[in-house]
Amino acid sequence: MKRQVFLVAALTAVVTAVGAGAAEIALTGKNTTITFVGTKPNGKHDGGFKEVSGTASFTAQDPASLKLNVVIDMESLFADNPKLASHLKSPDFFGIKSNPKSKFVSTKVEKAGDGYKVTGDLTMCGQTKAVTFPAQITTSGDALTLASKFAIDRTQWGMTYGKGKIDDEVKLSVSVNAK
């Protein structure tokens, strides 16, 4: 009997200790920045998305435990030129009227050298593809910082307009500074 009570108490202590390190924070346009740069032979244009929502859950001091679920409101797309922003929202690129949201759900975060490698499913233009990108991640208490720069091939998500005149590769920058 005494042994059973001791075991239950020990289990409870372990669960409490584990639970105390877990955190879930809301991602918003205020603590999460997503920007992009598109290039072509004679220039480049940049822009981003202002409205972001979702959650990041993790265990303190263990960035590899990070789980991201991010939804981007595509109507919040902005660019360095208002007419370019309209063009990007049109069926030539994102086709926002038909695809008003894009989504990223992480499936794995693993240590890689000095940083981490984040793998997840990115859904844009109604198509979902797996992406992997490097990131610097720190988690402490209920605070998360994440910084990443990587590139994607837009044609994989059906954005084939301007192939040969506009580069397929688009550089993305993501940063999270949340608590």
Add this chain to the structure above:
Amino acid sequence: MPSLPPLHLIADVLLFAIMPAALVTAIVMVAVDYWGGTKQMPLGAALGLAAGTGVGLWWRGALTLGPDSSWNRLPWLALAALGIGLAARYARLPVLIRWLVPLLTATAVAWLVIPLATRDATLWLVPALAGSILALWVLLEHLAARPPDGSVHLVLAMAFFVAGGVLIHAGTARLTDAAVVVSATLAAIALVAWVRRSDAGGAIPGAAVLLPGLALMGQQETYSDVPWPAFALAALAPLALACTLPLGTWHGLRLTILRLALILVPLATALALAMSTGPLQYE
């Protein structure tokens, strides 16, 4: 005075949109005429429109929206309309059935192509699109044979070209490419019909679906200040040819000039409305 696009963009559209579409259309029509005679010109025109548009759209990668978009059905529904129109023409149907065929086809096209959420939010869009397709189909197929000189197809080619101008101001080069490709095929059909003095009305049902369909797609799917009347005027301008219905004895250059003049005002207005939103930016 608005600035013209850079030369390399004009050359790109000429070489990789207009010429392939027009050439394929003309070759198909001439082949059908060679093997079947002028009596088969309706078939030749339908096949020419399908082949020229298909090649042009494929080459430019136009008219392919996201995988779930119902707008992707538009070119296939235009193809179906071509087939249905030909079948109705050759079947020698009773008058009532001959009216029912385009009515039911136009209704089905409008229902299938407009996205479900849009249909639910704007109930009048389906009957508006169906009515536009029906009116264009019935009127222009009737006039295409009276006389069979390709002038109706020339009018349609101009309407598609101006629709392309409206669409580029609305901010979508992809849909502009689609409109320009169809304009080129219709210009080729007009030329062959004029040379052979034959009824190329077999192409009308497909064009009747594509013109208002493209205009509506552009108005619904883009973010721009181009007012909706610009899209509507470009799509419905050919209906001005109804004014020539009483002129049964007119023919030749006089009738062609009148038909072109009738659509000039609505098309010019459509373009002016589109251009009022500001100059295009090419870089």
